[in-house]
Amino acid sequence: MAAASKTNPSQPRHSRDVTQWDLETDVAIVGFGGAGGCAAIEAADAGSEVRIFELASASGGSTALSSAEIYMGGGGGTRVQRASGFEDSTEDMFQFMMACAGPQADEAKIRNYCERSVEHFEWLVDIGVPFKDSFLDERAIMCLTDDGLLFTGNEKAYPFSTLAKPCPRGHNLYVEGDNGGPLFMKIVTENVDKRDNIHVHYESRALTLIVDDSDEVVGLVVRENQRELNVRARGGVILCAGGFVMNREMVAKHAPKLTQGTEPIGNPGDTGSGIQMGMAVGGAAINMHEGFISLPFYPPASMTYGIAVNDKGQRFINEDVYHGRLGDFVLRQPSERIYLILSVEHYADYEQVSYLGAPVAGTGETVAELEQELGLRGGVLAHTLATYNEDCAAGEDTLFHKAPQWLQALEPPLVALDLTPGRGAFVPHFTLGGLDTLPTGEVVDEQRRPIPGLYAAGRTACGVVRRAEGYASGMSVGDATFTGRLAGQQAARRGG
Amino acid sequence: MAAASKTNPSQPRHSRDVTQWDLETDVAIVGFGGAGGCAAIEAADAGSEVRIFELASASGGSTALSSAEIYMGGGGGTRVQRASGFEDSTEDMFQFMMACAGPQADEAKIRNYCERSVEHFEWLVDIGVPFKDSFLDERAIMCLTDDGLLFTGNEKAYPFSTLAKPCPRGHNLYVEGDNGGPLFMKIVTENVDKRDNIHVHYESRALTLIVDDSDEVVGLVVRENQRELNVRARGGVILCAGGFVMNREMVAKHAPKLTQGTEPIGNPGDTGSGIQMGMAVGGAAINMHEGFISLPFYPPASMTYGIAVNDKGQRFINEDVYHGRLGDFVLRQPSERIYLILSVEHYADYEQVSYLGAPVAGTGETVAELEQELGLRGGVLAHTLATYNEDCAAGEDTLFHKAPQWLQALEPPLVALDLTPGRGAFVPHFTLGGLDTLPTGEVVDEQRRPIPGLYAAGRTACGVVRRAEGYASGMSVGDATFTGRLAGQQAARRGG
Numbered sequence: 001m002a003a004a005s006k007t008n009p010s011q012p013r014h015s016r017d018v019t020q021w022d023l024e025t026d027v028a029i030v031g032f033g034g035a036g037g038c039a040a041i042e043a044a045d046a047g048s049e050v051r052i053f054e055l056a057s058a059s060g061g062s063t064a065l066s067s068a069e070i071y072m073g074g075g076g077g078t079r080v081q082r083a084s085g086f087e088d089s090t091e092d093m094f095q096f097m098m099a100c101a102g103p104q105a106d107e108a109k110i111r112n113y114c115e116r117s118v119e120h121f122e123w124l125v126d127i128g129v130p131f132k133d134s135f136l137d138e139r140a141i142m143c144l145t146d147d148g149l150l151f152t153g154n155e156k157a158y159p160f161s162t163l164a165k166p167c168p169r170g171h172n173l174y175v176e177g178d179n180g181g182p183l184f185m186k187i188v189t190e191n192v193d194k195r196d197n198i199h200v201h202y203e204s205r206a207l208t209l210i211v212d213d214s215d216e217v218v219g220l221v222v223r224e225n226q227r228e229l230n231v232r233a234r235g236g237v238i239l240c241a242g243g244f245v246m247n248r249e250m251v252a253k254h255a256p257k258l259t260q261g262t263e264p265i266g267n268p269g270d271t272g273s274g275i276q277m278g279m280a281v282g283g284a285a286i287n288m289h290e291g292f293i294s295l296p297f298y299p300p301a302s303m304t305y306g307i308a309v310n311d312k313g314q315r316f317i318n319e320d321v322y323h324g325r326l327g328d329f330v331l332r333q334p335s336e337r338i339y340l341i342l343s344v345e346h347y348a349d350y351e352q353v354s355y356l357g358a359p360v361a362g363t364g365e366t367v368a369e370l371e372q373e374l375g376l377r378g379g380v381l382a383h384t385l386a387t388y389n390e391d392c393a394a395g396e397d398t399l400f401h402k403a404p405q406w407l408q409a410l411e412p413p414l415v416a417l418d419l420t421p422g423r424g425a426f427v428p429h430f431t432l433g434g435l436d437t438l439p440t441g442e443v444v445d446e447q448r449r450p451i452p453g454l455y456a457a458g459r460t461a462c463g464v465v466r467r468a469e470g471y472a473s474g475m476s477v478g479d480a481t482f483t484g485r486l487a488g489q490q491a492a493r494r495g496g
Numbered sequence: 497m498a499a500a501s502k503t504n505p506s507q508p509r510h511s512r513d514v515t516q517w518d519l520e521t522d523v524a525i526v527g528f529g530g531a532g533g534c535a536a537i538e539a540a541d542a543g544s545e546v547r548i549f550e551l552a553s554a555s556g557g558s559t560a561l562s563s564a565e566i567y568m569g570g571g572g573g574t575r576v577q578r579a580s581g582f583e584d585s586t587e588d589m590f591q592f593m594m595a596c597a598g599p600q601a602d603e604a605k606i607r608n609y610c611e612r613s614v615e616h617f618e619w620l621v622d623i624g625v626p627f628k629d630s631f632l633d634e635r636a637i638m639c640l641t642d643d644g645l646l647f648t649g650n651e652k653a654y655p656f657s658t659l660a661k662p663c664p665r666g667h668n669l670y671v672e673g674d675n676g677g678p679l680f681m682k683i684v685t686e687n688v689d690k691r692d693n694i695h696v697h698y699e700s701r702a703l704t705l706i707v708d709d710s711d712e713v714v715g716l717v718v719r720e721n722q723r724e725l726n727v728r729a730r731g732g733v734i735l736c737a738g739g740f741v742m743n744r745e746m747v748a749k750h751a752p753k754l755t756q757g758t759e760p761i762g763n764p765g766d767t768g769s770g771i772q773m774g775m776a777v778g779g780a781a782i783n784m785h786e787g788f789i790s791l792p793f794y795p796p797a798s799m800t801y802g803i804a805v806n807d808k809g810q811r812f813i814n815e816d817v818y819h820g821r822l823g824d825f826v827l828r829q830p831s832e833r834i835y836l837i838l839s840v841e842h843y844a845d846y847e848q849v850s851y852l853g854a855p856v857a858g859t860g861e862t863v864a865e866l867e868q869e870l871g872l873r874g875g876v877l878a879h880t881l882a883t884y885n886e887d888c889a890a891g892e893d894t895l896f897h898k899a900p901q902w903l904q905a906l907e908p909p910l911v912a913l914d915l916t917p918g919r920g921a922f923v924p925h926f927t928l929g930g931l932d933t934l935p936t937g938e939v940v941d942e943q944r945r946p947i948p949g950l951y952a953a954g955r956t957a958c959g960v961v962r963r964a965e966g967y968a969s970g971m972s973v974g975d976a977t978f979t980g981r982l983a984g985q986q987a988a989r990r991g992g
Contacts, residue, residue: 011711011778103752215507250942253782253932256599276942282507282776286749289785312895314810316830332828334812377894383879398873399808436749446746446772 012281013221013230015212021219021232025051025199026495027488028220028233029240030206030274033061033267034068034477035458035484036240037188041127042488044195048235048495050488052192053204053222055241055269059189060182062242062266062430062459063477067142068180069152070481071474073169075118079125080148080171083133088167090114095164096155100470104287106462112439113464113482120482121171128187130174139301141323141473143172143180153472157321158401170474184477209237209277209454217281217453235495236453238441238487240480241274242266243431243459245291254288254433257331260421261293261429266459270430274460278435282451283443285462288433292468294327295419295427297340297356300349304406306342307388308419310335313371313381315388318402327427328468330419337361338419339374341385343408347415358425361418370414385410434462441487453494455487508777509717509726511708517715517728521547521695522991523984524716524729525736526702526770529557529763530564530973531954531980532736533684537623538984540691544731544991546984548688549700549718551737551765555685556678558738558762558926558955559973563638564676565648566977567970569665571614575621576644576667579629584663586610591660592651596966600783602958608935609960609978616978617667624683626670635797637819637969639668639676649968653817654897666970680973705733705773705950713777713949731991732949734937734983736976737770738762739927739955741787750784750929753827756917757789757925762955766926770956774931778947779939783958784929788967790823791915791923793836793852796845800902802838803884804915806831809867809877811884814898823923824964826915833857834915835870837881839904843911854921857914866910881906930958937983949990951983 026048029036036052037059043050072078074090081088094114098105125131136147143150152170154160173180192198201224210219210230219232244250245264250272252259264270279285297303304320310333317329330338339361342350350356364370367382374381389409391397397407421427435443435456442450443461458480465475522544525532532548533555539546568574570586577584590610594601621627632643639646648666650656669676688694697720706715706726715728740746741760746768748755760766775781793799800816806829813825826834835857838846846852860866863878870877885905887893893903917923931939931952938946939957954976961971 103748103755252599259599279942280778287785289783312811315808329830332830334825334828377883380879380883380895383876387873387876399876446775 012208013210015210015218018210018230020230022229023051024232024234025049026233026235027238027491028053028231029238030220031061031240031242032059032200033240033242033458033480034063034184034188035480036061036238037185037192038481038484039238039240039457039488040198041188041191041195042485043492044197046489046492048197048492050198051231052198052200053206054200054202055205057202060185060267062270063480064181064185065267066181066477067178067473068184068477069142069170069172069474070124071152071169071472071478072117072121072171073167074114078118078121078171080131080133081167084135084149086167088169089165092164092167093117093169096160097464099160099163100154100472101464101466102470104290104466106464109439110464113479116482120485123485124481127191129184131171132174135168139304140299141296142178144177146174146176148172148174152474154322154325154470156403158318170472206241206273206277209281211281215282215451217451233453236455236491238455238457238491239274239278239435239460240456240458240484241460242270243434244270244272244275245430246270247272251431255291255431257289258291258293258429258431260331260427262421262427263429265428265430270459274456275434278443278454278456278460281454282445283454284436284446285433286436287462287466290432290467291429292324292432292471293331293427293429294324294468295330295356295425296323297326297419298323300353302346302349303340303342303354305346305408306340307384307410309339309341309381309384311337311376313376313384315384315400318397318400320402320406322472324468324471330421336420339416340419341410342415342417343410344413344415350417356425358417358419359423361416363413363415365413367412367414370416374416431459432462432466434460437461439486440490441483442490455491457483457487508705508707511706511714514706514726516726518725519547520728520730521545522729522731523734523987524549524727525734526716527557527736527738528555528696529736529738529954529976530559530680530684531976532557532734533681533688534977534980535734535736535953535984536694537684537687537691538981539988540693542985542988544693544988546694547727548694548696549702550696550698551701553698556681556763558766559976560677560681561763562677562973563674563969564680564973565638565666565668565970566620567648567665567968567974568613568617568667569663570610574614574617574667576627576629577663580631580645582663584665585661588660588663589613589665592656593960595656595659596650596968597960597962598966600786600962602960605935606960609975612978619981620977623687625680627667628670631664635800636795637792638674640673642670642672644668644670648970650818650821650966652899654814666968702737702769702773705777707777711778711947713947729949731987732951734951734953734987735770735774735931735956736952736954736980737956738766739930740766740768740771741926742766743768747927751787751927753785754787754789754925754927756827756923758917758923759925761924761926766955770952771930774939774950774952774956777950778941779950780932780942781929782932783962786928786963787925788820788928788964789827789923789925790820790964791826791852791921792819793822793915794819796849798842798845799836799838799850801842801904802836803880803906805835805837805877805880807833807872809872809880811880811896814893814896816898816902818968820964820967826917832916835912836915837906838911838913839906840909840911846913852921854913854915855919857912859909859911861909863908863910866912870912927955928958928962930956933957935982936986937979938986951987953979953983
């Protein structure tokens with residue numbers, strides 16, 4: 001049995017084995033993405049000395065790689081929502097987010113997130129994050145204009161639309177193009193840099209936590225310039241080290257369904273080391289099997305006029321859902337192929353705009369011809385289309401409840417795109433499991449007792465968002481920045 | 497922050513805090529069900545002194561509550577298989593079990609299980625477990641005759657039938673009625689009792705593990721007669737304490753899909769304490785979200801002539817699958833209701849034999865009438881039935897590949913049973929997640945490094961069976977008894 005290395009994230013160091021503290025601080029933060037940056041600002045503003053240990057040579061994390069949409073609302077609406085004519089209610093936001101998380105929902109966490117969301121918006125504005133008071137009324141995955149607000153999830157889609165009044169909550173930074181992430185992290189980094197009580201260590205790898213005899217987390221071990229340093233953290237350690245999508249072994253073990261994705265979304269540091277460090281001191285990891293997995297079949301929005309069918313020729317979803325919900329439903333279909341059936345007119349839009357990359361699986365001047373090209377049993381797709389077209393004429397999708405605005409009869413000639421994961425389409429994915437935490441960021445063990453001195457935020461924690469089928473863009477950066485702030489406040493308080 | 501109790505399973509005791517060893521043994525085993533009993537026999541036969549700590553006042557565990565079918569085969573066939581005319585191959589068994597576990601498969605574990613399965617059969621015979629050399633050719637959930645062999649899974653159902661040559665592997669004890677479990681545990685207990693080097697402690701609750709400064713497991717704390725005892729285990733501790741289906745909080749947190757089940761299957765001790773003890777010393781828990789969940793829609797076998805449909809009126813599965821696979825597919829359907837459509841003739845069988853308990857959702861002298869009673873959109877179920885009946889006439893289920901023997905046109909009058917979980921049907925379930933182990937039973941950490949001195953078997957470990965959709969009766973007791981034996985051998989070897 002090989003002796004375990006003492007600097008492996010899955011094995012904490014004991015303080016009795018620490019002969020010297022190389023660094024001391026009030027609050028130590030692992031990772032300088034959106035969560036870590038916001039945690040540092042809050043802890044510093046509460047008077048603490050803060051050190052951030054970032055593996056890379058610059059700040060950014062996965063937040064900088066994202067569009068940095070931020071999911072916020074409730075409380076009568078953020079400034080942008082109100083200016084755009086939306087009076088959002090906390091209860092609607094809460095009901096919607098509870099439905100998104102389903103049986104995995106952490107009610108206290110979602111409640112807290114919704115109740116303090118407008119305040120979070122204002123804090124972001126205070127640190128200099130710009131939002132334009134305008135609404136983009138488009139079915140988009142990301143905002144390519146500088147508009148401040150858009151629908152980014154399933155709010156308007158069945159069944160969510162029946163559970164809570166739909167309201168757009170995706171807040172987009174005031175910048176043209178898909179440039180929200182870099183701008184957001186630039187602003188956060190400037191805020192960090194101008195605070196004298198925050199010290200950033202770049203190219204510093206957090207190796208493992210340090211615990212004392214009463215199992216409190218009292219610091220961590222980092223490696224800088226090939227030297228191991230024992231860091232004492234009086235208030236505690238905040239793990240903001242991202243998820244584990246880049247650790248393919250961990251993905252295969254814990255979230256096997258994500259192995260059907262083609263493109264892991266995240267930064268190279270998303271190796272699960274933060275989650276492992278937390279688990280090693282007794283932190284419970286939850287929801288580890290879940291992930292976001294998507295088939296980004298829009299834009300163009302006109303793809304929504306199509307219907308998704310399985311290899312029996314059956315529909316299985318309302319196609320006006322968010323792309324992550326479609327992705328999840330595709331994986332659940334007992335089917336070897338999934339197709340998106342389009343009119344030639346909408347296929348022309350697809351050719352111009354889409355980045356889905358799904359190949360054409362078949363075409364048909366008639367439905368029978370298309371069935372034959374796809375190798376389907378004759379008659380089922382024909383019946384599916386006949387039923388759908390009848391519903392389109394009546395203005396109500398009786399089977400799957402796609403909203404009336406997307407109902408347009410599908411008449412031949414038709415084109416079928418192959419949406420099957422693994423056959424050409426772009427299938428982005430990332431993990432949604434992590435350390436279980438209290439709403440305020442304390443990492444808890446299997447019995448939900450906090451581990452003194454340990455906090456987690458962002459993707460290292462399991463946050464408000466728990467399932468691809470209920471995902472909305474902006475929930476990750478929203479959760480990371482919000483929970484980072486709370487963890488920063490808590491650790492600062494503890495550090496005295 | 498409340499100080500953690502030192503006798504909580506999620507917090508190990510340190511050997512430096514042990515002032516006195518109250519008991520010493522070579523091998524300590526937690527739990528006296530099928531896994532624990534077999535572990536004890538093997539460790540004792542290897543010359544070790546063994547102590548079993550069992551919470552209840554008698555042996556049994558969940559094995560005694562089960563039918564104790566045991567999934568075995570390969571290697572040309574067990575004696576019972578060969579006598580019944582089945583020449584099973586290890587490769588067929590391996591391919592089948594790999595498909596059952598899908599992306600979660602532990603290939604090394606399945607390989608080992610299959611390669612040594614005939615040997616395991618012989619070991620069971622050697623300790624006195626009786627199997628009759630006869631085959632029951634029935635679609636049953638459990639064997640109510642004394643026959644020794646039956647099909648207990650998806651072997652003959654699509655797609656499994658295309659991946660490996662179907663062979664029955666469910667071995668049933670030579671006893672009338674559903675009495676295999678008690679008989680099996682009686683035999684195991686007699687074997688334990690006659691070995692002088694096994695000491696059984698009943699009404700003894702394992703509280704937590706004891707680790708030394710190098711993180712080796714060196715013993716455990718038990719409570720007997722309201723007294724805590726420190727038990728030194730020179731060879732190690734084997735956790736055979738069952739799963740966590742009776743810990744509803746843990747189920748909600750880790751396996752939320754199981755909350756849709758009605759009946760937890762297991763014994764009251766299945767509280768996850770064994771898994772938690774292992775996690776507390778760094779053991780990785782895997783596959784925690786998965787469970788067996790079923791709609792036992794047969795017997796009577798004639799239910800297989802029916803078709804299962806969702807609330808759109810669409811079929812979604814070949815109805816000749818094992819009931820657990822149907823259960824899992826039901827949960828994955830985006831549907832508020834699931835129905836089993838039967839002819840009145842087969843409904844009469846249902847009334848006589850079934851213990852499914854599903855209420856009648858609707859009846860119809862015509863398909864249109866049934867659609868109306870069920871509140872379905874008109875025409876879809878009619879088309880589903882027309883397609884199905886056409887396929888029955890041609891002898892091939894073109895859409896879902898139900899085997900030809902179960903194809904019989906469904907003509908009105910028709911009856912629809914409501915299979916929807918939560919609406920009356922019996923939905924048994926249990927957990928399939930647990931501690932990650934090597935094929936030989938060593939508990940491993942997140943990096944798959946063994947934790948010295950710690951073993952797990954049965955439902956406390958994550959074994960060869962990983963998904964309801966690929967479950968077969970007999971895989972649990974098969975895995976528990978087999979892995980129990982291997983863990984017993986390993987711990988004995990280590991104990992010297």
